[in-house]
Amino acid sequence: MAEEVKLIGMWGSPFSRRVEIALKLKGVQYEYIDVDLTNKSPLLLKSNPVHKKVPVLLHNGKPIAESLVILEYIDETWKANPILPQHPYDRAMARFWAKYIDEKCLPALWNACWCEKKDREKAVEEGNVCLKTLENELKDKKFFGGESIGFVDIAANFIGFWVGVLEDVVGVELLTIDKFPILCKWRDEYVGCSVIKENLPSKEKLGAYFRTRVESASQSK
Amino acid sequence: MAEEVKLFGMWASPFSRRIEVALKMKGIQYEYIEEDLSNKSPSLLNYNPVHKKVPVLLHKGKPVAESLVILEYIDETWKQNPILPADPYEKAMARFWAKFLDEKLWPAAKKVVLSKGEEHKGLIEEIQEHLKTLESELKEKKFFGGESLGFVDIAANIIFWLLVVQETLGLDILTEDKFPGLHEWNHRLLDDAVFKECVSMERLLASFKVRFGALTASK
Numbered sequence: 001m002a003e004e005v006k007l008i009g010m011w012g013s014p015f016s017r018r019v020e021i022a023l024k025l026k027g028v029q030y031e032y033i034d035v036d037l038t039n040k041s042p043l044l045l046k047s048n049p050v051h052k053k054v055p056v057l058l059h060n061g062k063p064i065a066e067s068l069v070i071l072e073y074i075d076e077t078w079k080a081n082p083i084l085p086q087h088p089y090d091r092a093m094a095r096f097w098a099k100y101i102d103e104k105c106l107p108a109l110w111n112a113c114w115c116e117k118k119d120r121e122k123a124v125e126e127g128n129v130c131l132k133t134l135e136n137e138l139k140d141k142k143f144f145g146g147e148s149i150g151f152v153d154i155a156a157n158f159i160g161f162w163v164g165v166l167e168d169v170v171g172v173e174l175l176t177i178d179k180f181p182i183l184c185k186w187r188d189e190y191v192g193c194s195v196i197k198e199n200l201p202s203k204e205k206l207g208a209y210f211r212t213r214v215e216s217a218s219q220s221k
Numbered sequence: 222m223a224e225e226v227k228l229f230g231m232w233a234s235p236f237s238r239r240i241e242v243a244l245k246m247k248g249i250q251y252e253y254i255e256e257d258l259s260n261k262s263p264s265l266l267n268y269n270p271v272h273k274k275v276p277v278l279l280h281k282g283k284p285v286a287e288s289l290v291i292l293e294y295i296d297e298t299w300k301q302n303p304i305l306p307a308d309p310y311e312k313a314m315a316r317f318w319a320k321f322l323d324e325k326l327w328p329a330a331k332k333v334v335l336s337k338g339e340e341h342k343g344l345i346e347e348i349q350e351h352l353k354t355l356e357s358e359l360k361e362k363k364f365f366g367g368e369s370l371g372f373v374d375i376a377a378n379i380i381f382w383l384l385v386v387q388e389t390l391g392l393d394i395l396t397e398d399k400f401p402g403l404h405e406w407n408h409r410l411l412d413d414a415v416f417k418e419c420v421s422m423e424r425l426l427a428s429f430k431v432r433f434g435a436l437t438a439s440k
Contacts, residue, residue, distance in 0.1 A: 050321065050354055064310070064314075065317060066317055066320055069313050069317050069320065070313070072312075072313065073309055073313040088297040089280075089283055089285070089294070091293070091297065092285045092291070092294040093285075095287075095290045095293065096285070096286060096287055099287055099289075
């Protein structure tokens with residue numbers, strides 16, 4: 001019986017793109033269904049009634065939501081090109097850092113971009129603390145996963161690409177080479193990987209998307 | 222060589238208690254180190270420099286932080302009495318629900334403690350929405366893990382803390398009529414030998430009454 005793998009996602013969502021990276025890394029054939037988040041499809045609402053968010057992976061009709069949960073599921077189901085390390089301690093470290101990225105880094109960086117101007121300096125500092133922590137964790141490794149990209153690198157896709165686009169659109173400096181040389185080097189290696197490069201949204205399209213958001217935010221004030 | 226397992230924890234932290242449940246369920250010998258969170262030990266700060274929080278598990282000198290990460294580490298290291306299901310799909314569901322508990326229910330429950338009178342209504346509604354979701358997930362199962370306690374049941378220990386909060390503040394949140402399934406589940410859990418050891422309901426109530434009971438007195 002052929003495997004049926006579908007991914008309900010959104011082209012501009014880093015969480016959605018994480019899942020695509022994992023599927024492509026493992027050579028899993030899948031059908032991609034893009035969703036308009038302002039008009040969520042019945043399929044999305046049925047597949048993820050709890051959060052009503054993308055991404056949702058449908059494997060033989062069974063839905064899985066939450067990108068990091070999906071990544072682990074993919075890794076356990078398709079064994080080629082493992083995303084997580086073998087050893088329990090290294091796996092724990094990978095999970096710890098992916099959690100840190102989602103629970104601390106992303107909210108801090110996102111907030112630094114979208115907060116009120118008066119709060120920006122403090123917000124950027126908080127973002128910097130996160131980036132510094134990641135910089136220290138990376139040390140002299142090529143990727144968080146070692147010699148090749150792994151779970152944490154996939155989780156850090158927002159930092160590897162989305163942050164750069166936001167910096168341009170919003171006019172904020174976050175991932176600067178003087179403060180974070182190691183992380184910047186990682187970013188360049190990261191977006192240079194074919195599996196990453198081929199699974200990024202277009203910079204122009206993403207930039208335009210964020211620009212619309214900036215404009216509507218300033219109009220509503 | 223004896224396994225060296227240490228747990229840095231705090232008796233009133235549900236996250237810390239989760240680890241004790243898992244270690245006890247698997248019969249793992251460990252040394253427990255109680256932390257004074259108002260005066261964190263150099264060891265804790267050394268082993269969890271990123272978050273500076275409990276719990277931290279130390280296994281042969283190597284630290285693991287974040288309770289759900291620790292639970293998975295324990296399950297992968299000591300194979301007896303598995304906490305997570307074997308099937309990848311069931312495992313994904315368990316992870317999903319544990320995340321839901323920590324990212325949705327817990328923050329709302331925390332807020333209700335720190336909020337005042339009128340704010341309670343909105344927060345209670347929010348918490349009850351989440352409880353409704355959990356009630357539907359539990360359905361007729363004995364535990365979230367099925368016939369026996371699992372990952373989600375351990376993570377759902379935060380519901381005990383919610384019960385302590387509701388009793389302390391005199392609020393009706395998780396009531397038997399609204400949530401019969403969760404109510405039964407809660408009793409089953411408190412009947413479980415390991416869980417019973419790892420919750421200290423009376424001590425929590427006493428401590429919460431001192432810290433937050435004054436808030437109800439001022440209404």
